[in-house]
Amino acid sequence: MMAFLFSILTSSPLNVVLPTLIVFFSLIFIYNALQSLFHHFISDGKYCCSSYGPEKHLLIGSLIPFYKNRRRLLGWYTKLLAESPTGTIVVDRLGARRTIITANPENVEYILKTNFNNYPKGKPFTDILGDLLGCGIFNVDGEAWHIRRKLASHEFSTKSLRDFVVKALKSEVHDRLLPILSSSEKKKKVVDMQDFAPAFSI
Known part of the structure; x- marks a missing residue:
């Protein structure tokens, strides 16, 4: 569609381009208007008519509050x-x-555990994060995810973690x-162990 539009824009005179645009x-x-009307009037109202969440307008939805909070989305979502x-x-x-967006533990469990296969990451997600995550457990779906999860679960068993x-x-x-304590003992210096605790935490 966009290629078609681009070809019209570049090869046509202005009197054809303007009406096309x-x-x-x-x-x-x-x-967008029909979609908004559908969600506002026809859907069951479970989400769209709720008084919770961002303010919604008939045709533009939550565009205005989203734009106002675009620089603090995490804080805004958390508040909502x-x-x-x-x-x-x-x-x-x-x-x-x-x-x-959900923070409901039951929903999160349903998405990540109970019905995991119904919520794939999808190609857009894996394409965007492919360079960072590769084909690891965090960037695959379906059978590939199950195989990687099984491999990872062996690494995080109780015995391997304890070892x-x-x-x-x-x-x-x-x-x-021990070298720090030994050195302090030789110098007859008092050591406050609380100063060292953060450095030795795993």
Whole structure:
């Protein structure tokens, strides 16, 4: 669609381009208006008619409060979630997908555990974070995720964690703490262990 529009814009005179743009943006406006009306009047009202969440306007949704809070989204979302009795809010904006944000533990468990397969990350997510996360457990879906999770679960078993902690503590005490205490003893210097505790935490 965009390629078609671009070809018209670059190869046509202004008397053709202007009406085409007007029609194009009118169609977008009509689509958003119908979508907004559908969510406002026809849907069950579970989310859209709730008094919790950002203020919503008939055609533009939550665009105005979203724009006002665009530089502090995390704080704004946190405030809205704290005010919502369900711990879930819906943000509808003109020209953007409906965003559902939840801090409800039951919803989070349902999404991440009970019905995990129904909430894939999807190609846009994996494409954006592919360079950072690669094909690891945090950036795959379906069977690939199950395989990586199974591999990772062996690394985080109780025995392997206990062995790691014991090994790390032995190393820290033997290689770092004992030399400090030995040096302090030779100098007859009092040592406040609280000063060293953060440095030796794992």
